[in-house]
Amino acid sequence: xxxxxxxxxxxxxxxxxxxxxxxxxxxxxxxxxxxxxxxxxxxxxxxxxxxxxxxxxxxxxxxxxxxxxxxxxxxxxxxxxxxxxxxxxxxxxxxxxxxxxxxxxxxxxxxxxxxxxxxxxxxxxxxxxxxxxxxxxxxxxxxxxxxxxxxxxxxxxxxxxxxxxxxxxxxxxxxxxxxxxxxxxxxxxxxxxxxxxxxxxxxxxxxxxxxxxxxxxxxxxxxxxxxxxxxxxxxxxxxxxxxxxxxxxxxxxxxxxxxxxxxxxxxxxxxxxxxxxxxxxxxxxxxxxxxxxxxxxxxxxxxxxxxxxxxxxxxxxxxxxxxxxxxxxxxxxxxxxxxxxxxxxxxxxxxxxxxxxxxxxxxxxxxxxxxxxxxxxxxxxxxxxxxxxxxxxxxxxxxxxxxxxxxxxxxxxx
Amino acid sequence: xxxxxxxxxxxxxxxxxxxxxxxxxxxxxxxxxxxxxxxxxxxxxxxxxxxxxxxxxxxxxxxxxxxxxxxxxxxxxxxxxxxxxxxxxxxxxxxxxxxxxxxxxxxxxxxxxxxxxxxxxxxxxxxxxxxxxxxxxxxxxxxxxxxxxxxxxxxxxxxxxxxxxxxxxxxxxxxxxxxxxxxxxxxxxxxxxxxxxxxxxxxxxxxxxxxxxxxxxxxxxxxxxxxxxxxxxxxxxxxxxxxxxxxxxxxxxxxxxxxxxxxxxxxxxxxxxxxxxxxxxxxxxxxxxxxxxxxxxxxxxxxxxxxxxxxxxxxxxxxxxxxxxxxxxxxxxxxxxxxxxxxxxxxxxxxxxxxxxxxxxxxxxxxxxxxxxxxxxxxxxxxxxxxxxxxxxxxxxxxxxxx
Numbered sequence: 001x002x003x004x005x006x007x008x009x010x011x012x013x014x015x016x017x018x019x020x021x022x023x024x025x026x027x028x029x030x031x032x033x034x035x036x037x038x039x040x041x042x043x044x045x046x047x048x049x050x051x052x053x054x055x056x057x058x059x060x061x062x063x064x065x066x067x068x069x070x071x072x073x074x075x076x077x078x079x080x081x082x083x084x085x086x087x088x089x090x091x092x093x094x095x096x097x098x099x100x101x102x103x104x105x106x107x108x109x110x111x112x113x114x115x116x117x118x119x120x121x122x123x124x125x126x127x128x129x130x131x132x133x134x135x136x137x138x139x140x141x142x143x144x145x146x147x148x149x150x151x152x153x154x155x156x157x158x159x160x161x162x163x164x165x166x167x168x169x170x171x172x173x174x175x176x177x178x179x180x181x182x183x184x185x186x187x188x189x190x191x192x193x194x195x196x197x198x199x200x201x202x203x204x205x206x207x208x209x210x211x212x213x214x215x216x217x218x219x220x221x222x223x224x225x226x227x228x229x230x231x232x233x234x235x236x237x238x239x240x241x242x243x244x245x246x247x248x249x250x251x252x253x254x255x256x257x258x259x260x261x262x263x264x265x266x267x268x269x270x271x272x273x274x275x276x277x278x279x280x281x282x283x284x285x286x287x288x289x290x291x292x293x294x295x296x297x298x299x300x301x302x303x304x305x306x307x308x309x310x311x312x313x314x315x316x317x318x319x320x321x322x323x324x325x326x327x328x329x330x331x332x333x334x335x336x337x338x339x340x341x342x343x344x345x346x347x348x349x350x351x352x353x354x355x356x357x358x359x360x361x362x363x364x365x366x367x368x369x370x371x372x373x374x375x376x377x378x379x380x381x382x383x384x385x386x387x388x389x390x391x392x393x394x395x396x397x398x399x400x401x402x403x404x405x406x407x408x409x410x411x412x413x414x
Numbered sequence: 415x416x417x418x419x420x421x422x423x424x425x426x427x428x429x430x431x432x433x434x435x436x437x438x439x440x441x442x443x444x445x446x447x448x449x450x451x452x453x454x455x456x457x458x459x460x461x462x463x464x465x466x467x468x469x470x471x472x473x474x475x476x477x478x479x480x481x482x483x484x485x486x487x488x489x490x491x492x493x494x495x496x497x498x499x500x501x502x503x504x505x506x507x508x509x510x511x512x513x514x515x516x517x518x519x520x521x522x523x524x525x526x527x528x529x530x531x532x533x534x535x536x537x538x539x540x541x542x543x544x545x546x547x548x549x550x551x552x553x554x555x556x557x558x559x560x561x562x563x564x565x566x567x568x569x570x571x572x573x574x575x576x577x578x579x580x581x582x583x584x585x586x587x588x589x590x591x592x593x594x595x596x597x598x599x600x601x602x603x604x605x606x607x608x609x610x611x612x613x614x615x616x617x618x619x620x621x622x623x624x625x626x627x628x629x630x631x632x633x634x635x636x637x638x639x640x641x642x643x644x645x646x647x648x649x650x651x652x653x654x655x656x657x658x659x660x661x662x663x664x665x666x667x668x669x670x671x672x673x674x675x676x677x678x679x680x681x682x683x684x685x686x687x688x689x690x691x692x693x694x695x696x697x698x699x700x701x702x703x704x705x706x707x708x709x710x711x712x713x714x715x716x717x718x719x720x721x722x723x724x725x726x727x728x729x730x731x732x733x734x735x736x737x738x739x740x741x742x743x744x745x746x747x748x749x750x751x752x753x754x755x756x757x758x759x760x761x762x763x764x765x766x767x768x769x770x771x772x773x774x775x776x777x778x779x780x781x782x783x784x785x786x787x788x789x790x791x792x793x794x795x796x797x798x799x800x801x802x803x804x805x806x807x808x809x810x811x812x813x814x815x816x817x
Contacts, residue, residue: 012509017640018643020636020640021636021640021642021645022636023634024632024633024636024640025632025633025648027632027694028633031629031688031692032689032692035663035667035685036663036689039667039670040662040663041664042432042670043662043666043671046666059665083516094631143616213556216549216553228803229800229803230557230561231560232799234560236562236796236799237795237796238749238750238752238767238768238771238795239768240752240772240791241567241787241789241792242563242788244567244785245563245564245788246677248570248781249563253579254579254582256446256582256583256585259581260442260445261580263453264441264454265453290559321537321538322541347657348657351657351659351661353660353661354752354753358752358802370659371660372427373662374661377665390662393661393662397659400657402655405650406652
């Protein structure tokens with residue numbers, strides 16, 4: 001008897017649809033895996049490695065060849081000279097060999113014992129090299145007519161070198177020094193405190209300022225569009241342009257802000273806004289608020305404009321004052337978007353690097369975790385320590401994100 | 415707070431505070447415009463503001479009293495006892511400051527207090543006045559904080575180092591210099607290769623937009639429309655990728671590029687930029703695709719189009735506005751990108767604009783060049799943005815958060 005129940009599982013059509021979906025997503029997944037997932041794994045790997053900036057170049061055999069003596073006379077006595085060295089001063093290279101093709105018309109008179117010559121193919125073997133080894137190999141030759149005719153010089157056929165060096169990035173040396181370095185001392189606590197201060201106040205400040213701006217523009221009047229566009233300027237302009245504009249505005253020697261403050265009698269002498277503790281930290285936080293309030297402003301304004309105006313009319317009829325309307329009607333409606341914005345902005349501010357890097361370079365007590373990655377990896381040239389800081393950042397973010405996903409799914413149903 | 419809710423207290427208090435706001439604003443504006451020393455006087459501003467508010471708003475009942483108040487304010491501002499103190503300023507600038515202070519104060523205070531009678535106030539009247547005061551303050555405050563850095567940027571680029579050191583406040587430009595005003599721009603393009611940088615930036619940004627769209631459109635469509643196991647998890651993890659900080663990725667990318675020789679190459683940058691923008695673009699687009707009516711696409715399917723043909727012939731034409739916003743946004747990200755360009759490019763012939771500006775930041779190069787470079791980088795993106803502002807604001811909000 002035939003089974004008359006509803007179909008169970010995925011039918012062929014459904015399977016085809018799923019296949020198409022994965023097909024469409026494949027390019028994105030590949031790209032993201034290559035540029036996001038792979039580097040993240042690499043960061044974990046590197047954070048356990050004693051890598052310095054200079055180690056990124058693997059040691060290699062450097063070879064230069066030339067010909068000396070009477071190379072342009074028939075039957076002249078000349079010498080082929082190969083100069084080789086180990087490019088690294090502290091890494092050995094094993095199994096160093098090179099091969100080269102000699103030009104036509106040169107007759108080798110005496111061959112170095114380490115080399116063999118068959119027809120015109122020269123092959124030499126130097127065995128293992130210590131760090132910083134240099135060798136000079138001279139092969140005396142007699143110049144024949146064919147060489148003079150062909151005008152091919154020995155350098156024209158490049159010699160091929162081989163040699164294996166252990167690469168610090170791929171070998172099996174591991175260390176915990178990077179993490180020890182990062183966590184040791186008061187420095188880490190200070191970095192953590194600066195990061196928290198910057199993130200918390202930057203986020204809350206940008207939200208409040210954005211809310212204020214949205215309240216201002218939540219009515220239609222002539223020029224509302226222009227003002228809205230204007231208030232987005234800080235967010236749209238290139239970060240490097242506005243950061244330098246701020247630096248010049250607040251310059252201690254020739255900045256307009258200082259000149260203005262002195263002239264108005266607020267301060268007797270110029271203030272070094274970006275160079276003093278704790279003012280520099282406050283200034284970079286203010287900059288963060290200034291640059292990112294437009295984003296909160298935009299989202300809050302969009303949400304405000306979607307609130308039903310009937311509610312306000314009803315509240316008006318019932319005698320609610322403007323502040324009461326804001327507090328009891330608008331705020332509950334805005335709470336969702338405010339909390340989403342807070343979480344998003346919190347994570348993004350935590351991740352911010354460019355702003356502080358351009359404004360203070362992490363000096364004067366403004367070194368956040370992200371700036372510390374750069375500082376360790378490139379200023380101190382300890383790539384491993386930089387990677388260790390990056391791992392710490394990633395762990396923090398993972399915690400935030402888990403919290404975020406749990407919370408957000410209830411909030412706005414993203 | 416109850417004692418504040420009487421017209422004869424509210425009006426002078428708001429008036430006094432408003433006068434402080436205006437005298438500071440006008441002093442700053444006049445200082446920036448002329449370089450002359452103007453400074454607001456806090457106590458005199460409070461006094462004059464309180465006194466003038468009552469007369470200006472016509473609270474005493476006389477018609478036309480505000481004209482008298484305006485003239486009186488202008489007069490008193492020209493004396494040493496006005497709300498704005500002056501050092502040695504030109505007579506013309508002083509008159510401009512006085513007239514604008516008097517006129518703006520009277521006009522705005524009448525607006526702020528137009529519904530505020532002298533006696534006891536209802537909550538509505540009181541809060542209305544406060545809100546109008548805060549609104550006025552807000553407009554001035556936001557316009558000032560947004561415009562001042564850009565004003566300084568443009569004006570610094572037009573002046574030379576000596577002039578700036580002499581009086582950092584003097585942003586007045588000498589129009590008689592004519593084309594010479596733009597000398598730093600000229601030098602940027604002739605000596606510092608900014609033409610090439612601009613072309614590089616433009617080329618890289620446009621390529622980034624196209625590559626991003628090529629990846630994001632199919633992906634977004636699949637996430638928004640097609641049913642497959644893991645769809646929900648996928649659409650959520652897109653946001654997660656957006657949360658990974660660039661500096662964490664930049665380090666291994668730097669290492670990988672150093673070892674493969676992609677560092678310092680155009681194509682290296684073009685390979686990396688789109689990946690940073692694909693998650694955003696995908697997220698914005700899938701939000702839009704979900705909002706499109708599925709029936710239209712189903713009709714297409716019924717009529718024998720394949721899925722890909724449906725995307726090409728139905729979905730994409732319908733989502734042109736969203737594509738415009740996404741393109742604009744991606745273009746902006748790529749144009750403004752600094753960190754990767756800074757780390758990966760060392761060869762001056764391959765610099766992007768942002769990297770080029772960073773190279774101008776040295777003590778040997780005068781500051782007006784740095785600012786001129788900043789202006790060169792800012793103007794195109796601003797022009798693009800202002801022209802397409804409608805798409806921009808919509809795109810920024812639409813995809814990201816519902817509601």
